[in-house]
Amino acid sequence: MKKKMTVGRILMYAILILYAFITLYPFLWMVSASFKPLREIVGGNMGLFSENMSLESYKTIFGHSSLFPRWFLNSLIIATVGTVINVFLNSMAGYSLSRLHFPGRNRIYHALLVLMMVPGQVLLIPNYLLLKQFNMLDTFSALILPAAANIANIFLMRQFFVNFPRDVEEAAEIDGLSRYGVFFRIAMPLARPTIATTAIFGFMGFWNEFTKPMLYMKTNTKYTLTLGLQSFQSQNGGTMWNQVMAAACISVAPIILLYLIFNKFFLVGLRMDGEK
Amino acid sequence: MSGGTQAAVKTGRKGPTKRQLQEWRQGYLFLAPAVIVVGVFIGLSALFVLYLSFHKVNLFTDTYTFVALDNYKRLFTDEIARKALMNSLSFAIVVIPCQTIIALVVASVLNGKIRGRYAFRTIYFLPTLTSSSALTLIFMFMFSVTGPINMMLIKMGVLPVGEGINFLNDPSFALKVIMVMNIWSTVPQYTTMYLASLQDLPASLYEAADIDGAGTWKKFTSVTVPYLKPITTYVLLTGIIGTLQMFDQAYIFSNGSGGPANSTLTVSLMVYRYAFGSNNAMGYASTVAIILAVVIMIVSFISEKLNASESLY
Numbered sequence: 001m002k003k004k005m006t007v008g009r010i011l012m013y014a015i016l017i018l019y020a021f022i023t024l025y026p027f028l029w030m031v032s033a034s035f036k037p038l039r040e041i042v043g044g045n046m047g048l049f050s051e052n053m054s055l056e057s058y059k060t061i062f063g064h065s066s067l068f069p070r071w072f073l074n075s076l077i078i079a080t081v082g083t084v085i086n087v088f089l090n091s092m093a094g095y096s097l098s099r100l101h102f103p104g105r106n107r108i109y110h111a112l113l114v115l116m117m118v119p120g121q122v123l124l125i126p127n128y129l130l131l132k133q134f135n136m137l138d139t140f141s142a143l144i145l146p147a148a149a150n151i152a153n154i155f156l157m158r159q160f161f162v163n164f165p166r167d168v169e170e171a172a173e174i175d176g177l178s179r180y181g182v183f184f185r186i187a188m189p190l191a192r193p194t195i196a197t198t199a200i201f202g203f204m205g206f207w208n209e210f211t212k213p214m215l216y217m218k219t220n221t222k223y224t225l226t227l228g229l230q231s232f233q234s235q236n237g238g239t240m241w242n243q244v245m246a247a248a249c250i251s252v253a254p255i256i257l258l259y260l261i262f263n264k265f266f267l268v269g270l271r272m273d274g275e276k
Numbered sequence: 277m278s279g280g281t282q283a284a285v286k287t288g289r290k291g292p293t294k295r296q297l298q299e300w301r302q303g304y305l306f307l308a309p310a311v312i313v314v315g316v317f318i319g320l321s322a323l324f325v326l327y328l329s330f331h332k333v334n335l336f337t338d339t340y341t342f343v344a345l346d347n348y349k350r351l352f353t354d355e356i357a358r359k360a361l362m363n364s365l366s367f368a369i370v371v372i373p374c375q376t377i378i379a380l381v382v383a384s385v386l387n388g389k390i391r392g393r394y395a396f397r398t399i400y401f402l403p404t405l406t407s408s409s410a411l412t413l414i415f416m417f418m419f420s421v422t423g424p425i426n427m428m429l430i431k432m433g434v435l436p437v438g439e440g441i442n443f444l445n446d447p448s449f450a451l452k453v454i455m456v457m458n459i460w461s462t463v464p465q466y467t468t469m470y471l472a473s474l475q476d477l478p479a480s481l482y483e484a485a486d487i488d489g490a491g492t493w494k495k496f497t498s499v500t501v502p503y504l505k506p507i508t509t510y511v512l513l514t515g516i517i518g519t520l521q522m523f524d525q526a527y528i529f530s531n532g533s534g535g536p537a538n539s540t541l542t543v544s545l546m547v548y549r550y551a552f553g554s555n556n557a558m559g560y561a562s563t564v565a566i567i568l569a570v571v572i573m574i575v576s577f578i579s580e581k582l583n584a585s586e587s588l589y
Contacts, residue, residue, distance in 0.1 A: 008492030012385045019382055020399045022460070026414045027402060029424050033417060042422045093310035101296075102303035108311060115318045117576075121521040121544050122569040125328065125551050125562050126321035146317040149310035179302050208407040210524040215552065226409040233413050234531045241417050248410040255405050263398060
């Protein structure tokens with residue numbers, strides 16, 4: 001293809017740059033405000049930069065509330081454990097629904113289809129009462145267990161295994177692998193791109209979850225980062241924007257860092273790297 | 277697998293062979309953990325919420341009193357419920373078309389042969405990674421009276437100096453800010469879906485369009501959009517479910533109150549307030565949640581049918 005600059009191409013770049021700007025704009029302000037003194041923010045300084053930038057807000061945050069590192073750790077534990085459990089439960093279930101034949105399989109498959117249509121919002125109250133009965137409120141289990149399997153991801157895994165060549169399985173069985181060996185040593189590793197996709201989105205789901213921690217967690221040392229951030233803001237309601245933005249930066253930075261490291265893998269998982 | 281083969285030979289009778297039994301056992305074993313989790317926290321919970329909707333629940337004394345259809349009747353006279361439903365519907369009606377169209381355009385442009393696509397993609401996905409609490413706080417800062425948006429409007433001369441709009445506390449603006457925020461934060465996820473699907477678009481389709489002398493726009497409307505139809509259905513359904521259930525952003529924005537003047541009170545936020553607020557009305561809250569679920573299912577069903585029937589032509 002010739003690299004001719006047509007009107008269409010210019011328009012394409014214009015759209016891309018404009019949208020990149022729209023995306024970055026709030027983040028730039030978050031970072032900028034976190035380094036600025038409060039009087040400049042409320043004074044209406046338009047510039048992203050100012051000569052009075054300092055680490056004051058960050059120092060204040062860590063000085064006043066040493067709970068931030070704790071919240072970060074809580075989020076990390078919940079998201080990691082939850083994701084690992086999800087990867088196994090979802091791919092096992094997806095494999096079972098696609099490659100194994102047993103009575104009632106179709107019935108279970110259709111039951112899952114129906115259950116997937118139940119909107120999450122309707123489940124908040126009964127889940128809360130169930131967790132209360134199980135004595136799980138205010139524990140990490142309350143955030144992990146109800147989300148330990150995901151029907152959409154089960155179907156995604158099922159879809160992968162349906163198209164999975166049977167020869168590979170048969171060859172592995174001839175080589176003396178047991179049925180379970182075929183799954184854990186052959187099928188699951190081959191499903192890595194699909195698993196990576198579900199794992200990344202699963203991890204982000206746990207990390208970004210706000211409603212459930214807000215409902216279930218009462219002890220402030222058990223807060224997740226999202227809940228901690230919100231409680232921090234409501235205490236300083238709209239006044240200490242520099243500190244609130246610094247807190248937001250701290251919560252966002254690690255996951256963005258992770259994303260930049262995982263990026264290639266993430267894009268490969270979704271086949272968005274343009275390699276056709 | 278010699279054991280299995282032997283068993284198959286030995287059992288001349290009908291019924292499962294040993295090998296089949298092994299497969300059954302593995303099937304159930306692999307499926308059981310996920311089915312138990314989903315069964316309890318979705319299946320059982322769905323039945324439980326239905327049960328709750330016919331009861332008056334007192335969380336403090338842990339008593340459930342059967343009240344028949346009282347909760348459902350109450351819904352029709354509840355002015356707050358009507359307000360919340362209107363808020364949620366207008367939110368969905370504005371947000372869904374915007375997020376779908378922007379995602380479609382961005383994904384198609386991004387899928388073209390352009391320089392720096394890797395950098396653009398990396399930037400575009402940033403909102404997806406950010407928690408709703410951080411996002412909401414950023415937008416609340418941006419739209420605060422002395423925040424960047426007001427300063428920009430003042431500098432452009434749209435607003436007089438020193439008279440920034442109080443977006444956060446003005447009932448006519450609060451929900452609109454949440455709409456902007458929601459569109460901004462959901463577009464990347466739909467762009468991702470579209471991009472993944474565009475990777476499978478056969479190049480031959482574009483080549484055929486090239487031969488026909490189609491321009492960029494023509495190719496977009498007559499090749500890309502029809503090809504992406506199935507994924508668009510999925511995007512729309514996800515959008516409907518997401519917007520009608522929107523909770524986090526409204527909760528954080530109003531600190532759980534739905535204010536100012538109930539302008540950001542979505543149905544989900546109202547459910548929360550009835551169930552977990554001082555009202556102690558979990559039974560009624562369950563009823564509202566069920567009605568919301570039914571509305572979501574009906575709207576999803578209609579949109580799926582509309583999208584499917586169009587593709588017949």
